[in-house]
Amino acid sequence: MPDQPTPLPYLIIDFDSTFTQVEGLDELADIALENSPEREKIVGQIRALTDRGMSGELGFAESLKQRLALLPARREHLPLLVERLQGKVSESIRRNRSFFEQFPGRVYIVSSGFREFIEPVVGEFGIAPEFVLANTFTFDKDDHITGFDPDNVLSRDGGKIEQLRRLHLTGPVYVLGDGYTDYQMREAGLADRFYAFTENVARPAVVAQADKVLPSFDEFLYQNKLPMSLSYPKNRIKVLLLENPDPRAAELLRQEGYQVELVPGGLDEDELVERIEGVSLLGIRSKTQVTARVLEAANRLIGIGAFCIGTNQIDLTECLKKGVAVFNAPFSNTRSVVELALGEILLLARRVPEKNALMHAGKWDKSAGGAFEVRGKKLGIVGYGNIGSQLSVVAEAIGLQVFYFDIAEKLQLGNATRCRTLAELLAQADIVTLHVDGRPENTNLFGAEEFARMKPGALFLNNARGPVVDVPALAAALRSGHLDGAAVDVFPYEPKTNDEPFESELRGLPNVLLTPHIGGSTAEAQRNIAEFVPERLMQYINTGNTQQSVNFPNIQLPEQAAHRLMHIHHNVPGVLAQINQVLAAHSVNILGQYLKTNEHIGYVITDVDKQYEPALIEKLREIEHTIKFRVLY
Ligand SMILES: NC(=O)C1=CN([C@@H]2O[C@H](COP(=O)(O)OP(=O)(O)OC[C@H]3O[C@@H](n4cnc5c(N)ncnc54)[C@H](O)[C@@H]3O)[C@@H](O)[C@H]2O)C=CC1
Numbered sequence: 001m002p003d004q005p006t007p008l009p010y011l012i013i014d015f016d017s018t019f020t021q022v023e024g025l026d027e028l029a030d031i032a033l034e035n036s037p038e039r040e041k042i043v044g045q046i047r048a049l050t051d052r053g054m055s056g057e058l059g060f061a062e063s064l065k066q067r068l069a070l071l072p073a074r075r076e077h078l079p080l081l082v083e084r085l086q087g088k089v090s091e092s093i094r095r096n097r098s099f100f101e102q103f104p105g106r107v108y109i110v111s112s113g114f115r116e117f118i119e120p121v122v123g124e125f126g127i128a129p130e131f132v133l134a135n136t137f138t139f140d141k142d143d144h145i146t147g148f149d150p151d152n153v154l155s156r157d158g159g160k161i162e163q164l165r166r167l168h169l170t171g172p173v174y175v176l177g178d179g180y181t182d183y184q185m186r187e188a189g190l191a192d193r194f195y196a197f198t199e200n201v202a203r204p205a206v207v208a209q210a211d212k213v214l215p216s217f218d219e220f221l222y223q224n225k226l227p228m229s230l231s232y233p234k235n236r237i238k239v240l241l242l243e244n245p246d247p248r249a250a251e252l253l254r255q256e257g258y259q260v261e262l263v264p265g266g267l268d269e270d271e272l273v274e275r276i277e278g279v280s281l282l283g284i285r286s287k288t289q290v291t292a293r294v295l296e297a298a299n300r301l302i303g304i305g306a307f308c309i310g311t312n313q314i315d316l317t318e319c320l321k322k323g324v325a326v327f328n329a330p331f332s333n334t335r336s337v338v339e340l341a342l343g344e345i346l347l348l349a350r351r352v353p354e355k356n357a358l359m360h361a362g363k364w365d366k367s368a369g370g371a372f373e374v375r376g377k378k379l380g381i382v383g384y385g386n387i388g389s390q391l392s393v394v395a396e397a398i399g400l401q402v403f404y405f406d407i408a409e410k411l412q413l414g415n416a417t418r419c420r421t422l423a424e425l426l427a428q429a430d431i432v433t434l435h436v437d438g439r440p441e442n443t444n445l446f447g448a449e450e451f452a453r454m455k456p457g458a459l460f461l462n463n464a465r466g467p468v469v470d471v472p473a474l475a476a477a478l479r480s481g482h483l484d485g486a487a488v489d490v491f492p493y494e495p496k497t498n499d500e501p502f503e504s505e506l507r508g509l510p511n512v513l514l515t516p517h518i519g520g521s522t523a524e525a526q527r528n529i530a531e532f533v534p535e536r537l538m539q540y541i542n543t544g545n546t547q548q549s550v551n552f553p554n555i556q557l558p559e560q561a562a563h564r565l566m567h568i569h570h571n572v573p574g575v576l577a578q579i580n581q582v583l584a585a586h587s588v589n590i591l592g593q594y595l596k597t598n599e600h601i602g603y604v605i606t607d608v609d610k611q612y613e614p615a616l617i618e619k620l621r622e623i624e625h626t627i628k629f630r631v632l633y
């Protein structure tokens with residue numbers, strides 16, 4: 001946050017759809033009509049009248065009169081309404097409650113809504129009744145709401161203007177609101193600025209008149225260098241999402257208040273270099289290469305979300321050196337890949353790819369030649385991680401004997417047999433399936449030599465990564481008849497978009513199933529990923545939690561009523577000591593401190609007393625070997 005607070009101007013804040021997320025009268029109608037068959041219809045009519053009044057399409061007094069005529073509400077409904085509105089205070093206003101408490105006497109609520117429900121809601125924020133200027137209801141002897149007090153200036157057209165005039169405020173006056181009547185105070189020359197508040201509703205006619213548009217109250221505080229609960233407004237955080245992750249991802253990130261931009265398909269290095277400036281969070285899938293050059297151009301990048309398992313497309317070490325945390329979805333699509341592999345094994349064993357092609361060409365070839373049951377056959381799994389081991393379990397359930405080879409020590413599941421070398425596995429497996437990761441050392445893990453070691457007539461599957469297999473060698477093994485079939489989902493080069501043609505030596509070979517990298521492309525997997533990855537990114541931004549980051553030291557942090565400072569530095573001796581010296585020199589009390597390092601960086605989270613001088617932040621930033629420093633809250 002900028003550190004020099006300016007004197008607070010008078011703030012005139014609207015209530016309905018600004019201070020709260022909703023319109024009070026719409027909610028009152030909803031409550032009053034709870035058991036009425038007409039509820040939906042009447043609430044809809046009231047909403048439409050509210051909108052027409054707010055956008056300036058219908059005179060305000062007329063809109064209010066027509067709404068109240070439709071409203072069958074009673075005094076007893078008001079406490080219910082207040083309770084509902086207290087739960088619907090705008091998010092950014094709610095989180096900055098202490099701001100309102102700090103500046104009594106500077107904030108007025110000027111509303112054409114009703115005092116009966118506004119006062120108790122804003123009162124919780126320290127705004128006293130004399131700073132609430134609003135209409136009042138009239139009631140009949142049976143406590144039905146009959147209308148509004150016509151002597152109240154706010155019930156008339158131009159009422160807010162007259163009300164503000166009567167306040168005789170001296171000094172700058174800023175108006176924050178979502179409606180045309182809020183803008184009119186500025187138009188009448190009574191306010192210095194009109195801020196269109198769009199967190200809940202953005203009315204084009206109102207936005208067009210605004211001096212500034214506020215997607216959140218944090219943005220107002222930030223622009224005016226006023227104290228705020230967040231260190232940085234969320235609406236300033238730009239997210240770039242590539243390769244079409246499930247729409248739920250953008251929805252969650254937008255709900256958080258971030259600006260989200262979507263680019264269908266992937267971007268090549270040059271294109272990404274051009275687009276990455278100003279981006280705080282980048283979301284990709286398996287295609288986009290995040291290289292050192294891209295990271296060099298990424299001047300604001302904080303985190304990368306890989307909406308997939310594999311992260312070999314990202315230069316993880318360079319990310320570390322730039323202080324960029326990377327998160328993936330390590331098991332959201334595991335089951336989908338396993339199901340595809342199992343299906344492929346069964347189809348290849350029955351030569352379905354070949355029979356299917358013949359049938360489509362009008363050829364009836366009923367024969368058992370080359371077809372076999374998988375029961376009792378040996379399945380060799382190379383890479384016994386999440387996918388490999390899950391496949392092991394389901395493959396055993398249909399009678400396959402499982403053998404596996406992994407470079408790491410792995411828990412043996414069910415009756416699976418561990419092979420000590422790849423050669424041992426290849427010599428006995430009837431079907432070989434790859435589930436290794438795409439680390440550079442795995443490039444061409446399978447070439448002519450490995451295929452030659454496989455049993456004649458064996459089947460081969462690659463659902464892992466394209467570069468792991470030497471495709472010309474695989475094609476040769478299939479053409480020669482040494483291998484009986486293959487299923488391949490991943491390729492050394494994959495088209496960037498669905499419009500680009502697919503080229504491969506494997507095209508046209510019999511009993512070869514080719515799929516366009518869809519191992520994880522199921523509704524379930526994509527939805528799981530779209531929830532998992534944004535959650536990790538948001539947690540990192542909000543709390544510094546790096547649990548499950550693929551490159552950062554993993555720290556799971558407790559919640560603390562404090563200021564939280566995040567410091568990422570090159571892993572050299574003495575940085576923690578320097579941080580603590582700076583804190584001590586500013587008499588700041590440390591409430592909690594968490595440090596983890598890896599070979600490249602040190603990651604320190606420090607929770608400190610609420611009170612500190614802005615100069616402290618500058619000093620922490622200046623510490624030698626600092627890569628990134630952020631005040632989280
Ligand atoms: N086709 C698709 O759409 C999808 C493909 N994948 C690919 O599948 C890979 C595996 O996924 P998970 O099982 O979740 O990863 P994982 O990290 O849990 O398992 C990978 C295993 O391979 C082992 N390994 C690495 N190199 C090896 C080698 N040379 N020889 C033997 N073992 C080796 C590792 O020790 C590890 O146990 C991912 O990295 C990704 O590349 C993942 C999801 C979808």
Ligand SMILES: O=C(O)CCC(=O)C(=O)O
Nearest residue numbers: 285286308309310520521
């Ligand atoms: O669905 C994708 O884009 C990639 C899936 C994949 O290969 C992975 O999760 O690693």
